[in-house]
Amino acid sequence: MDDALVRAGRALRLVLLVVLALVFLIPFYLLVRNGLSSEQDITSPEWTFFPGALRWGNVRELFDDPSVPFARSLLNSALIAVATTLGTLLLASLAGYGLARIPYRHANKVFYGILGTLLVPAAVTFVPSFVLVSSLGWISTLRGLIVPTLFSAFACFVFRQYFLGFPRELEDAAQVDGLGYWRTYWLVVVPNARPVFAAVGTIVFLGAWNSFLWPLVIGQDQNAWTVQVALSSFTTSQVIRLHELFVAAVVSVLPLLLVFLCFQRWIVAGVERSGID
Amino acid sequence: MTMSRRGLLVAGAGAAGAGLLAGCGSDTGRGGGGAKGAELSQWYHQYGEAGTEQAVQRYAAAYKKARVRVQWRPGNYDQQTAAALLTDSGPDVFEVNGPTLDQIQGGQVVDLTDLLKGVEDDFNPAVLAPKTYDGRIWGIPQVIDMQMLYYRRSLLKDAGVEPPATLDALVDAAKKLTTSKVKGLFLGNDGGAGVLGGTPLYAAGLQLVTEDGKVGFDDPAAARTLAKLHQLYADKSLLLGAPADWSDPSAFVQGLTAMQWSGLWALPQVRKELGDDFGVLPFPKDGGQGKPSVPVGAYGAAVSARGGHQEAAKEFVKWLWVERTDFQEDFALSYGFHIPARISLAKKAAGLRSGAAADAVRFTTDHGYAQPLLWTPASQTAYQDALSRIIRGGAGPEGELRAVVRKVTGELDRVKHAKKPS
């Protein structure tokens, strides 16, 4: 009797999960479906869940479109996302380690000074940031697109929390061996903290790839467009090219899904062992 | 590590020296100036019509006195130019849906009056007026865009409906034309608040701002007219939430709606899909004082006051938008569908002499109104919010309009007392 109940509960849970999973996958399906449809099939009054014919030509049309340098924008986004991720990991992990492990009278004040910036919406500082970056002469340069975004208080916070929970014995042993902070950090701490680097790195990478407003305003030259800017160019003021927009959206999401699926194990491990909570 | 620290030190020094650098022109890493003197950067918003970008590149390449780099900007163009004008790395020459009064008063754009000497009268006065402030001209109209009402002849005939000549008739027609499959009228996915703007007020014989700078719709007729727009919504005659918005004729040509408010630019596509089965109308008049109205507007070519090469930029603007009438004609008529801003060119244009296009030109001449320069973005937001609440929320038009009048009066007061451009 009890057994039957438990089994019924388990079956119910599984059914619920399968239904939810399908619901979560539908938007991905719609993205691909519309991306491979003709303009008419997307907005047709006789809309069907499965389109009449898949038009793979849309993908080539996207890359051949002379008015939007889509391949170039993918490259830019990749460059920017990788550089931003590496830079952020380096700067934030060093700062996080310093805050967590090196005794300093005002460390707490510095920490709260960093943490406090999390509360300020980016839109608040947008215009002055833009003017600042432009007065450095960084408009339409990779520097301008990357450097100002490297200082993530969130990443620093996560690293600090993680290093606070890091087993001290390892470092103590290193100190006994006569290693200073610098070498302890590189030889002992970093190799043992891979999950948190992977977790933070993935989150930063996603953010860099998906960010829109900053690259739009800084990347004035068409050669400096990122993939999100190119994406937005398909919704011009007057006529929207829906099929190109959707196929571009698919292409822009694909690399992320791959990164995500590959690193998911690490993210989960990183979260489990980090101080995010 | 050392690398990044050095990078930061350089960055810090750069910030400190920014004031000094400010005077050094606009070389901002976009490549050095060309051999032929100044390099000018020219901005356009992204036009949807194929070939437009190649065309403006061709014009720029044909200019011999300076190298001109065209930048084609997707996304929110107004916001990008507004931000860029705060810095030295913005454009030298740019097209602008304005310039706005605050841009003129803030000294962000250059006086272009001299460039038009002798040919002012050839520019359509309706679109030149909003570019004129204090007797001087701050932007040169490029092409005229206008909006109007498209209707499907066959659907109106089947329903026994005449093309509406009054707002009341429009409300009735939209209701009669609405079936379970087709809606009567499409005024945009927000029910019309955005695209209609001041048009219904002009149709009621009112205006946004009067000649002498007062609120132009502090009148009971305004509330009466706007209430009728809510009637359209309440009758469920309006198409809402279409995949493409009012600016795109998809909903109309696909038969989702019997009538649609859209731009002149949609005409070629509508003609291609529907042949003769459509007609165009101005926004119909309302009330005894009313007259039909259509909004007209023009992107203007302006010169930034922050650019390093103002004189060269002015010379280029004069060359392209005053002297080269062949390019102006090509730009207006070969890609999308616009009316040339020059009266002499508009008269020559064969494509504008017959059918719906000729109607559109006539509406522009007889019923066109342009948003006045004194109608600031803050006024626009307040009015559009109120209109949205009236149409969709069923809010009382009198009360909503009272609040708008108060806000607009404050704005008009502010700009009147702001400093004159130097």
Place this chain on the structure above:
Amino acid sequence: MRGRRTLWFWAFVGPFALGLALFTYVPLLWSVGLSFFDAHNTVTPTHFVGLDNYTAMLRDDAFVDSLKTFLVFTAFIVPATYVFSLSLALMVNRLEHARAFFRSVFFLPAACSYVVAALVWKMSIFNGVRFGLANTVLGWFGGDPVAWLSTTDPPWYWLVIVTVRLWLQAGFYMILFLAGLQRIDPVLYEAAAVDGARPGWTVLRHITLPQLRATSVAVVLLLVINAFQAFDEFYNLLSDARGYPPYARPPLVYLYYTALGQGQNLGLGSAGAVILALIIAVVTVGQARWLGLGRTDADG
């Protein structure tokens, strides 16, 4: 010794702190400065107006409305996301097979940008014509098509906004909860079973939830900060070429139109932003105190 440590501290923290100072604090102080000036179309204003921008902003019905909007939004989205992602985590955690598969499916949307998600929601699922996905489903049950994003009564647009946010974010918080669940000592459950507690509500209430306390605090804090800073999905779902409707308009969207568009009233926009930042700070710090965030620090 202490001097050398200080040096090391700054060697580690210095580069980050310097960059943060230049690219966050300088613009921030600049913004605060602007808020005391009449700054139309300029970032170097000369006309000092004191607190005028602040009083104007607090008297502006549209701004106050937008503050109310986000309070309502926060009050709803925080518990909704919390419950939903916790439920997902509990269900996935108890799976014996295919756990990685389900985890991936629910986590995958986190890789999507708001731009892409809004595109699918607005154009394909919740468009207002009868062939939109939601309206097709309604049609099966004989319902009339609904213009999801365009009608204000009833306010269906909230359904669109909330579902897109849940889709994008629930997976991330589910991962946090899963991590928390993994850390609970199985001995606790065994002890409960010996005591005769049946798996289900009792165990959830007396063992799981208390053990998840630290995770819950973090999740709620992140959710609140995220809700306050909501911008992307609202902007991408509801704005059009002509602006933004006067409903479901969060403060950041309103300030965006005040300061960044052609409005360019940077003084007024900055004043609004400072007010907003202060509210966020007060609420977050208050909440952190109340939930005892400090304790997780001590737990290390």
